[in-house]
Amino acid sequence: MAAWSERLAGVRGVLLDISGVLHDSGEGGGVPIPGSVEALARLKRSQLKVRFCTNESQKSRGDLVGLLRHMGFDISEGEVTAPAPATCLILKERGLRPHLLIHDGIRSEFAQIDTSNPNCVVIADAGESFSYQNMNKAFQVLMELDNPVLISLGKGRYYKETSGLMLDVGAYTKALEYACGIKAEVVGKPAPGYFQSALQEMGVESHEAIMIGDDIVGDVGGAQRCGMRALQVRTGKFRPSDEHHPEVKADGYVDNLAEAVDLLLQYAHQ
Amino acid sequence: MAAWSERLAGVRGVLLDISGVLHDSGEGGGVPIPGSVEALARLKRSQLKVRFCTNESQKSRGDLVGLLRHMGFDISEGEVTAPAPATCLILKERGLRPHLLIHDGIRSEFAQIDTSNPNCVVIADAGESFSYQNMNKAFQVLMELDNPVLISLGKGRYYKETSGLMLDVGAYTKALEYACGIKAEVVGKPAPGYFQSALQEMGVESHEAIMIGDDIVGDVGGAQRCGMRALQVRTGKFRPSDEHHPEVKADGYVDNLAEAVDLLLQYAHQ
Incomplete structure (x- = not known):
């Protein structure tokens, strides 16, 4: 080298x-x-x-x-x-109203966003909020859309916490991509x-x-x-x-x- | 035709x-x-x-x-x-001791299987048991193995219940495949x-x-x-x-x- x-x-x-x-x-x-x-x-x-x-x-x-x-x-x-502020810009530009599959810790970033009658899903590192019920709800929203849009805040595989390796949002994005037969748009590295x-x-x-x-x-x-x-x-x-x-x-x-x-x-x- | x-x-x-x-x-x-x-x-x-x-x-x-x-x-x-009985045959043949990411309703099928000191992960349609904690535990088991083996009971995208479409095991298998950089072995259609x-x-x-x-x-x-x-x-x-x-x-x-x-x-x- x-x-x-x-x-x-x-x-x-x-x-x-x-x-x-x-x-x-x-x-x-x-x-x-x-x-x-x-x-x-x-x-x-x-x-x-x-x-x-x-x-x-x-x-x-x-x-x-x-x-x-x-x-x-x-x-x-x-x-x-x-990624959250960058996503908000995109949502506003494109008139997208997200169903949010996110951690409560980041909900404030989306305070100005219209989430009524969703026409897309935004997925972030939801951590413990990645319950089956929450994942299934996001899946059902996507399956009901004629043109399903999934925006993923990053696509990391895992990260390291002091307690060990932790699954990151990318794994759950892959799950929804596979279930719905779609490709997410990634906002993030x-x-x-x-x-x-x-x-x-x-x-x-x-x-x-x-x-x-x-x-x-x-x-x-x-x-x-x-x-x-x-x-x-x-x-x-x-x-x-x-x-x-x-x-x-x-x-x-x-x-x-x-x-x-x-x-x-x-x-x-x- | x-x-x-x-x-x-x-x-x-x-x-x-x-x-x-x-x-x-x-x-x-x-x-x-x-x-x-x-x-x-x-x-x-x-x-x-x-x-x-x-x-x-x-x-x-x-x-x-x-x-x-x-x-x-x-x-x-x-x-x-x-798939569960078919999986038990494979586990026994290959001397595999699974960490089980499964629904309680199917646990009895694995009653005769040694699950101590796991050297693989078996994933099935765990339904509500697909919590972040349970997924992360399976992920950590796989990441600690030199030769990670993931056995997936089917790879369905979703199924229909009377209440609506439900995410199937395949979505969660994809999540672990992506996070660990591996390919699951599918037992099932x-x-x-x-x-x-x-x-x-x-x-x-x-x-x-x-x-x-x-x-x-x-x-x-x-x-x-x-x-x-x-x-x-x-x-x-x-x-x-x-x-x-x-x-x-x-x-x-x-x-x-x-x-x-x-x-x-x-x-x-x-």
Whole structure:
């Protein structure tokens, strides 16, 4: 593999995944990943532009940022690209009235959305609310539509909480796709449009940007398909087999955000 | 399409799906489909061999047969090919100890199976037991195995109860397949081995047998891939769009089991 100086040359902007990079979520909001609070602070003191790009769809953006600030992270709501606000824009643009299969923690994001007489289903990481009854209700709504529209906030397979690996929304989206014979529209990583909007909000072209995430497919593969570079951290849901993934090869593997920031501050922007 | 006399010539054995053909399941065991009790009785008085081939995995074979007999159907346990007994044979043959993600109604079928220290997951139509917690537990068991084995009792998309369409096990199997990056082994329709065992138990070759079911893919397509003929009934989960399915064309569409039996008694075995 080329030297880090070559791999990181010309990077002007950094997109950061949140869960598994900054912190591990879990009971009471979870715990920061060692070194990440300080690493983020150093990154933000540098000349590099920084933005957060998350698939978090169980908590509202405000609640998520509140938790992270409480852990000591330098982060504000305006710096975060999150799927629920992006979905609300789409719903309004297209006149869609969703049946919501979501966690109560994110319901406030949809407060301004008309949910009467639904003509689509929005599915997010509903966690414990993924009961058979709730899944069946969403299925029945879709089956009654002439042109069933399913919008999925991300399509992650699983994530890591302090208590262990947890099924993510993608598994349940697959279930509804199969049952209804349809394909969901994904709002979140790895959808190209989602990365593009984060880049636009950061004001950096894709070839000058790098993604840092713990998901070899959703973060690394998705960002690379948009023309960005991408590093995988060996924290969060990282598994050793990711470094030999059959389809995706990161531009670099680092132990954690702290090592990524060390390398970026040394070699980027040259 | 050819005349019925041609399409049904040489049929010696009939495989019958149960749910959606004999009865619609639901509260209190469901209700018989009008005409089916009498049609089955006529069929069994004929020279045609008859066997039942079901993907029912929420009730034990004994409970299912008890319900149907109570509705007036002439059926006994020994005439039914069902996925749970077939799965138990496989588990024993291969020394597999399952973690069971199943409905309590079928737990008795697995009474003789060692479930300590699981080295596979068996998923059936768990209904209300498809909670997030139960799905996540099955997911975690699979992720901890070096060689994860997932056995799915059928892979149906949905079925019809008296209260409406209900998500079937296939949707949840897809969810686990996606989350774990694996492929399930299906015991049930449309797996060719499952149809073959039903044919063997009936003592009829595939080219002399016909399947009657309400599922265009699982019943009709699956049976045809085994060299059988297949009729779709317009009861149960049948939808008008099934008659224009992009991949599967039945050898005939009939209003219900009664019409199928009328035709068979007139044209088969000639």
